[in-house]
Amino acid sequence: MTDVPANSDNSSLTVRDNRTGREYDIAINDNTIAAKDLAQIRLDDEQPGLASYDPGFVNTASCRSAVTYIDGDKGILEYRGYPIEQLAEKSTFLEVAYLLIYGELPSKEQYDQWVHEITYHTFVHENVRTFMEGFRYDAHPMGMLMASVGALSTFYPDARDIGDAHNRHIQIIRMIAKMPTLGAWSFRHAQGKPFIYPDNDLSYTANFLSMLFRMSERRFGADERLVKALDTLFILHADHEQNASTNAVRSVGSTQVDPYSAVAAGVGALFGPLHGGANEAVLRMLRRIGTKENIPDFIKGVKDGEERLMGFGHRVYKNYDPRAKIIKKSAEDVFEVTGTNPLLDIALELEKIALEDEYFVNRRLYPNVDFYSGLIYEAFQFPPEMFTVLFAIGRTPGWLAQWVELVQDPEQRIARPKQIYTGPRTLDFTPSSERWA
Ligand code: CMC
Numbered sequence: 251m252t253d254v255p256a257n258s259d260n261s262s263l264t265v266r267d268n269r270t271g272r273e274y275d276i277a278i279n280d281n282t283i284a285a286k287d288l289a290q291i292r293l294d295d296e297q298p299g300l301a302s303y304d305p306g307f308v309n310t311a312s313c314r315s316a317v318t319y320i321d322g323d324k325g326i327l328e329y330r331g332y333p334i335e336q337l338a339e340k341s342t343f344l345e346v347a348y349l350l351i352y353g354e355l356p357s358k359e360q361y362d363q364w365v366h367e368i369t370y371h372t373f374v375h376e377n378v379r380t381f382m383e384g385f386r387y388d389a390h391p392m393g394m395l396m397a398s399v400g401a402l403s404t405f406y407p408d409a410r411d412i413g414d415a416h417n418r419h420i421q422i423i424r425m426i427a428k429m430p431t432l433g434a435w436s437f438r439h440a441q442g443k444p445f446i447y448p449d450n451d452l453s454y455t456a457n458f459l460s461m462l463f464r465m466s467e468r469r470f471g472a473d474e475r476l477v478k479a480l481d482t483l484f485i486l487h488a489d490h491e492q493n494a495s496t497n498a499v500r501s502v503g504s505t506q507v508d509p510y511s512a513v514a515a516g517v518g519a520l521f522g523p524l525h526g527g528a529n530e531a532v533l534r535m536l537r538r539i540g541t542k543e544n545i546p547d548f549i550k551g552v553k554d555g556e557e558r559l560m561g562f563g564h565r566v567y568k569n570y571d572p573r574a575k576i577i578k579k580s581a582e583d584v585f586e587v588t589g590t591n592p593l594l595d596i597a598l599e600l601e602k603i604a605l606e607d608e609y610f611v612n613r614r615l616y617p618n619v620d621f622y623s624g625l626i627y628e629a630f631q632f633p634p635e636m637f638t639v640l641f642a643i644g645r646t647p648g649w650l651a652q653w654v655e656l657v658q659d660p661e662q663r664i665a666r667p668k669q670i671y672t673g674p675r676t677l678d679f680t681p682s683s684e685r686w687a
Pocket of ligand 1: 525528552557558559560561562563564565566613615618619620
């Protein structure tokens with residue numbers, strides 16, 4: 251180990267290519283080397299330069315970002331420098347959305363204007379409604395959301411002017427405003443219930459609950475504790491740096507396409523079970539365990555490698571996921587209103603046992619964001635297919651903040667990875683008329 255600070259100006263890496271005996275100095279900046287600097291390392295002028303191979307970008311930085319900071323070892327998550335715990339307790343989802351996108355907390359005037367603009371863009375064109383009605387009766391709400399977000403690009407062709415800051419602002423307002431409308435209508439469609447129009451006298455999250463659940467009453471009055479809990483969940487999901495869906499938004503956005511098309515790609519990535527679907531798996535697991543008495547057997551199965559304790563462990567967090575702590579508290583608030591879920595007792599007991607068991611302690615496996623969120627969503631009476639839709643609504647400001655950062659970053663180029671070609675070469679083509687004769 252050396253004493254050279256990680257970001258020291260003179261840090262560099264000396265590499266010796268044992269094929270040629272040549273040595274190279276490669277600059278280290280921000281604890282990374284530039285992959286393009288490897289290209290100078292080559293066998294001879296005929297050969298391509300050295301590249302790095304990193305499926306899944308496990309150890310490759312794709313951008314510089316000032317949006318979200320994570321320290322997985324210490325269990326720290328910050329948006330624009332503000333700890334997630336403080337934002338969840340003291341802020342609102344729309345204020346956090348402003349912070350993520352514009353980088354600073356809004357003044358009173360900025361906040362009022364922001365909320366006003368979002369509130370008055372919640373309606374969608376009537377053709378979006380007929381478009382959504384055209385889906386099969388049992389269409390998955392996430393598929394409907396993905397398609398309808400993408401379809402918005404056809405309603406707002408001006409969105410293609412991504413170089414204009416004011417234009418970007420308008421599209422951002424539209425997208426944050428309309429996601430709950432599209433999400434709620436996707437849910438109502440599968441239930442065969444009429445679509446409910448936005449109520450602009452309600453807050454962002456209360457309006458979403460109204461569009462989801464209102465029937466014949468004049469106004470849907472959700473319990474304030476439920477509104478706060480859902481708003482908090484949106485805050486917790488608002489950004490998580492370069493996760494799979496954000497990477498999808500950035501990759502598609504790097505082609506300079508409009509933001510609706512880029513965000514539709516993010517929704518598609520989130521749809522996958524490896525990204526947005528773990529909380530549903532937690533519920534299935536808790537149901538299967540059934541009673542507290544079955545927990546020791548279940549834990550034994552996990553330790554024997556027969557299955558996984560879903561909602562535990564994280565690629566980045568090797569400590570308690572800070573979002574899980576906040577969600578656990580929100581779960582208590584929600585159950586105060588809805589009555590407790592018997593699965594909660596099993597979850598609490600599982601957590602207690604796992605946190606004391608050396609298998610989990612040694613592997614640094616702690617509850618993640620999904621361990622308790624499914625229980626809360628179920629208390630709201632959301633079917634599991636809606637869980638990822640809720641995630642997508644919460645993640646929209648993060649996707650947009652990262653998209654704005656991308657389009658303003660002079661270092662960014664179209665995302666176009668290299669490959670290692672493994673197929674055949676220079677075959678002779680025989681026309682089908684001869685091959686099939
Ligand atoms: N239950 C039991 N053992 C586990 C678990 C688990 N949930 N997670 C990891 N391990 C073990 C794993 O078997 C391995 O043990 P060994 O060293 O003996 O082979 C060790 O811990 C390291 O695991 P890994 O698979 O190398 O870790 P990873 O970083 O590749 O995987 C993970 C991270 C989240 C995919 C994994 O922990 C997991 O599958 N968890 C359960 C699913 C889950 O809750 N996913 C939601 C993640 S949070 C969502 C988000 O932030 O978007």
